[in-house]
Amino acid sequence: MKANVLIVEDESPILELLALNISQAGYNPLRAISAEHAEKLINEALPDIILLDWMLPGMSGIDFAKKLRSNTLTKTIPIIMLTARSDELDKVRGLEVGADDYITKPFSPRELNARIKAVLRRKAPELTEDLLKINGLELDPVSHRVSGNNKPLEMGPTEFRLLHFFMSNPERVYSRSQLLDKVWGSQIFIEDRTVDVHIRRLRNILTQSQHEGLIQTVRGSGYRLSTK
Amino acid sequence: MKANVLIVEDESPILELLALNISQAGYNPLRAISAEHAEKLINEALPDIILLDWMLPGMSGIDFAKKLRSNTLTKTIPIIMLTARSDELDKVRGLEVGADDYITKPFSPRELNARIKAVLRRKAPELTEDLLKINGLELDPVSHRVSGNNKPLEMGPTEFRLLHFFMSNPERVYSRSQLLDKVWGSQIFIEDRTVDVHIRRLRNILTQSQHEGLIQTVRGSGYRLSTK
DNA sequence: GATCGTATGACATTTATATGACATTTTAAT
DNA sequence: ATTAAAATGTCATATAAATGTCATACGATC
Structure with a gap:
């Protein structure tokens, strides 16, 4: 039962990098290049966790997070926000809309995986591999x-x-x-x-x-x- | 606390069959023979789930679904589409307009009820968990x-x-x-x-x-x- | 002490869960 | 492909627990 990680990121190279990382960490990456695209994927199957870029064309990451939080089906899915700068204000706003964690670019694969694991352990421990x-x-x-x-x-x-x-x-x-x-x-x-x-x-x-x-x-x- | 299931189906025998089934499964069936008729019923009381025939006289099922999705009051009501043929294209279009599930005719009562139950159980409201x-x-x-x-x-x-x-x-x-x-x-x-x-x-x-x-x-x- | 609202014990019925058996499906082995 | 073994989902039945109602007892209030 690999956890499905939905990545929402418009910059293709970063998206692929993330996906590679995530699959190496033992998760199943799902790729979306926009909030709208992500919604389609979510309609097909609910992911276990969402990595959400702050800046997106069309609906912004923060609006999308809000939307996800307002829907009964998706409100409990953990969200990790990806932000370009380490702005305290961003962090506050991210947490306000209900992000479970957030990480600033550039980030190390190790840190990213650690955070995914930490969030999953909190929200869906059955998806981790702990004894x-x-x-x-x-x-x-x-x-x-x-x-x-x-x-x-x-x-x-x-x-x-x-x-x-x-x-x-x-x-x-x-x-x-x-x-x-x-x-x-x-x-x-x-x-x-x-x-x-x-x-x-x-x-x-x-x-x-x-x-x-x-x-x-x-x-x-x-x-x-x-x-x- | 019986769930209200609104059935929108223009063919009377099928409508009755569905209604019979649904009431036997412990739900409360509401009957509508067209999208327009369904709207009237929805105005009186919001159903918990809608079974929607794909082919309807007047406004088609798919247009009606779209309309329901665009209204704040009704956008969160789960919709199960009833389609005559198992056409992949139909399925895609159905999910696009926001149907939560879809089922092809002819269908077994058991499958229908199972799907209703599955859709309903996912939208169960969460209660407070405070000690x-x-x-x-x-x-x-x-x-x-x-x-x-x-x-x-x-x-x-x-x-x-x-x-x-x-x-x-x-x-x-x-x-x-x-x-x-x-x-x-x-x-x-x-x-x-x-x-x-x-x-x-x-x-x-x-x-x-x-x-x-x-x-x-x-x-x-x-x-x-x-x-x- | 008469009246009214509440407390209590008993009971029949309803409802929920446990269990054993079975038909089918899935998986693995040959 | 064929066969055997394991796993799965459903059902009928058995068992247990919870529920709602009633008759009656109690206690407060006037």
């Missing part, structure tokens, strides 16, 4: 392995993604619909009740290391991973 | 947990919502019908006296941490959450 440990339960996104109290646990892909998501967002209730969106994907059409079945499968597997209590039912609301 | 604390009583909307003096308190969904509402609006009296509106929902037909029962249930639970006095009866008026 997750909770109460003796370990999930390694890189090797794609799970173990409970050092005992390897075998599970299907869906259960893995479900557990990955829960471990990335512990102590938080998710409705079945939210889980379908986050774990299955928003373009998928399956029954709410199917979530129950996968929860049960996951719990069954976690039983091997007495971790099944981690996945809790919150009646009327959904499910939660919690150590309490 | 509420009053006098040692804590309610966390995120993890969906309540504790009194650090002791976990278990309660049913209705009691949770009731307490959530009171803690969000402390020191203020609400009549039984106001509570029914705010906590149960406005279209629900329930006896006033039932509120009493849930108040008692809530108080019983709060007794575990000596917080039952927080919920006060205001004779002749209703109930209030107050620390005084």
Whole structure:
């Protein structure tokens, strides 16, 4: 599950540079040369994060950010602003319209990737590759392995993604619909009740290391991973 | 809290078929036989989602979609286009004018309902996520947990919502019908006296941490959450 | 003490979740 | 290509929890 990074930048060389960088960092770059172009891409599939140039022909970056923030569908997508100069005023305005971070050109690839990672970790931790440990339960996104109290646990892909998501967002209730969106994907059409079945499968597997209590039912609301 | 689904379809048998389906799926169907007719209905009450036939007499579906998108009031209403053929070009044009999804005839009831659900679940409004604390009583909307003096308190969904509402609006009296509106929902037909029962249930639970006095009866008026 | 509004316990019903089974689809191996 | 194995989504049923209503008891107010 590579994160989709939408880059909105009108200068083609910079755009390509960014895209190269991003794909090397393990993300999936999407290119847009204007706000209008970006909107089209967003209509097809919501990106996980947006890199947005401050200066754009047509709709400016800051107006576009505002627009994104005013739409329910896009308001939670993290935005990193790209600005030419390190102007404090720009920074303030950027944060005002809801940018999550911002970076001034020229920037080092390392810094850019670090910031993307930081923002993702905050907003969509399930898209990072961090090793997750909770109460003796370990999930390694890189090797794609799970173990409970050092005992390897075998599970299907869906259960893995479900557990990955829960471990990335512990102590938080998710409705079945939210889980379908986050774990299955928003373009998928399956029954709410199917979530129950996968929860049960996951719990069954976690039983091997007495971790099944981690996945809790919150009646009327959904499910939660919690150590309490 | 049934979602209102506006169906715009000129062929009466198909319209009825759709309406039947939609009401069986737990939504409330509104019927329109033309774009003009649909506009009238929209003026009366904004639907939650619109199923829009591609081919319509008078204003075409695509023009109507464009019109809806250009109006502030209606631009955020999700639209699902109904098209006769699976023409890629149509799909592109549909997405261009801002349809959220589209489905080709003939379609299975299941697929249709799944798509409606998928589109609706994405536009769910977000509730406030702030941790509420009053006098040692804590309610966390995120993890969906309540504790009194650090002791976990278990309660049913209705009691949770009731307490959530009171803690969000402390020191203020609400009549039984106001509570029914705010906590149960406005279209629900329930006896006033039932509120009493849930108040008692809530108080019983709060007794575990000596917080039952927080919920006060205001004779002749209703109930209030107050620390005084 | 009569009246009115509220509290309480019991109960039938409704609603939500858990579970086991199954048909199909996907994936991997040969 | 063929086959076997694994995974997936759905359904029917079982189980559990929550809900709304009522009858009755209680307490305040006049």
